[in-house]
Amino acid sequence: MTAATRREVFDDEITRKFVIASVGWGIVGLLVGLVVATQLFVPALNVGPYFTFGRLRPLHTNAIIFAFVGNMMFAGIYYSSQRLLRTRMASPALSKVHFWGWQAIIVAAAITLPLGITQSKEYAELEWPIDIAIAVVWVLFGVNFFLTLKRRRERHLYVGVWFYIATIITVAVLHVVNSLSLPLDATKSYSIYPGVKDALVQWWYGHNAVAFVLTTPILGIMYYFVPKAAERPVYSYRLSIVHFWALVFLYIWAGPHHLLYTALPPWAQTLGMVFSLMLWAPSWGGMINGLLTLRSNWTKVRTDPVLKFFAAAITFYGMATFEGPLLSIKNVSALAHYTDWIVAHVHAGALGWNGLMAAGMFYWLVPRLYGTKLHSDKLANLHFWLATFGILFYVAALWTAGIAQGLMLRALTPDGALAHPDFLETVMAIRWPYIFRAVGGGAYLAGFVLMAYNLWRTARSGQPFDGSIEVEEEEPPQATPERTWQQILLGRPLVLTAIGGVLLMAVGLLPPIPAVVATCAIGALVVTAWVTSGGGYHHALEGKAFLFSVLTVVAVLIGGVAELVPAVVLTSRGVDPRKNPPYTPLQLEGRDVYVREGCYTCHSQMIRPLYAETLRYGNPSTIEESAWDHPFQWGSKRTGPDLARVGGKYPDVWHQKHMIEPRAVTANSIMPAYPHLATARVDLDRTSAKLRAMRTLGIPYEQAEIDGAKAHALAEGEAVSTRLRADGVTLAPDTELTALIAYLQRLGKPTPKTADGAAPVAQKEH
């Protein structure tokens, strides 16, 4: 007797929507990227106030990460999950809310970022109302996904689904923890974390945005679509088990490699570096698994554009995940950090891994979503070559730029002085690589537009088509009983692994040689436990979605908790407010202008303890110097010089002229002009509220300082105006430029409070 069957029709409309959104936003994101790349050698393209580099660069990164890759990832997850779980999405309504909510968030980002509404934390710039919307929409997506897991018809979860689980859980945690901020009003908030803590939390988030938005979901997509397109099973399912657990456990620790040689405590830097190096193994395990899935079908790879894109994407994944750990080695980071080498690395990943995976998936999906054939294989092949050479051109140009500039910045004369003391000289030296980079990016964009045309013609030649499968009305009973969740949790392998983990922490207390011996012994113990446990352990776990998700959370959170808790909870600000008082009211306003204009996208405020760097900028930065910063402004790229000690280096009038027209002061400067700052007024009625917010965050402002903030700011502004008048320049005391000058002159030059505890109005040395 055969069981009754019925037809389960998948909701592919949601996949079609996300594909269209991804392609559309992809063009926008790439176009903005091309504009900001061109601004670096044609500064006149900075059209203020809304379209300067500092405002457009966050728009570019957010558009690529969350709009292009985000929508692509959702398309892949919705399509593959339904098939791997053999069921429709639990709630088509939630899917629709997810789609339209996500697009609304993207539109909000596209409006607010050019307006300068930003938190200035990279890839997390969006202000708090949008952050809340992101959290809500993401949770709705998660609810829909887990409800679908619950009603699945395939008992065992395939590896692709594991990666989706890790993505959904981890992104929620990262986003919420990093976005915690104190709102001032609907368009302005301050991170709750100060200085070094903010830096650590931000790069824990920032690195794992790369890991859990740009990597894990795409790996899930790789594990589904590459076997599907190659018509071959994944090369090694067992390798994928190791790949998954090792990757999600290790990735979360790696964030501090963005902060090597900074004022971050050395132990956190070391952890970040070591775990980044360990990531080599699982990353390459995944790459090998992906490439070898194609092993017996290389002929098809030569002719099928889909497989070409997949093969190239996985190769770029291997390259990028080789380069990442390499850049995390402190000695390499000393040269590469703050230079275009990092930008090259990021784009090898984003354009190569993400972009080519997206293209392969779209070329495979769209004909199936519309029940037709691809419009043109030739166009797809042309796209492939444009994209591949575009990336290579782009990456090679920025490798050249980054390494050349890094070497120039550290070059010394025989008597130990800087060989290139003028920062601009190093910028001019990489002008041609910047032009080549834009050419490479332009080729990539051209290929992408070809793809959009090809997909559009493909869709037009068919009709929307939803896939379906035959399913049994009732799930058949299990052939063999599996371990229960108690047997899994309390089984020897998991218990001994947990005990081994705890013991490993204690190993740090031993001298080096006993520590190595003990580590090996613990490792051997854990392996023995797994070896003697009998088979079917992971097999049983794959059948328990809830337990699997919980263990994923544990694997992910261990690293986050171990790194963040000691740094965020236990470390005090460590600063004496009498020697290093908080910002004065006008400086605080100037700082907000600095944040709004995205100055951090080109200027760091973190001098590393490297000889050439201290010669150029002064003493290494300390934790105390950014203790009042909510959010921190250490930056990650030096298109211009470090500003940590720019205070007092130039007179006020230099800053005034430089901001109005940089090239009037520094020939060949590529900095945008900010003439609008000279006429825009600071809303000093809000200054007290800003000081109050800062006090809520723990900054020791007295009530009198808060009450008198407006008057104090005006007096400070008047002092700046007076000095400028002496140099023949008229500038009102309450302009944004006045405030910005007050802030810049403060950097590296804290003004001790006077004996009566009040902050002085002006610094004498200006």
Place this chain on the structure above:
Amino acid sequence: MDVGILLFFVSSVLAGCSVAAFVWTMRGDEFDHADRQALAPLAGEDER
């Protein structure tokens, strides 16, 4: 010299663990399962 002994020891442990893990995979029944699960994306559906 100390480092040489240490490296020898660590390498031996790693090699031992690798052999043990290999034996484990051979003795276990997960290969069959792995093969079956690896086929999951290839499951057919109605296509136009």
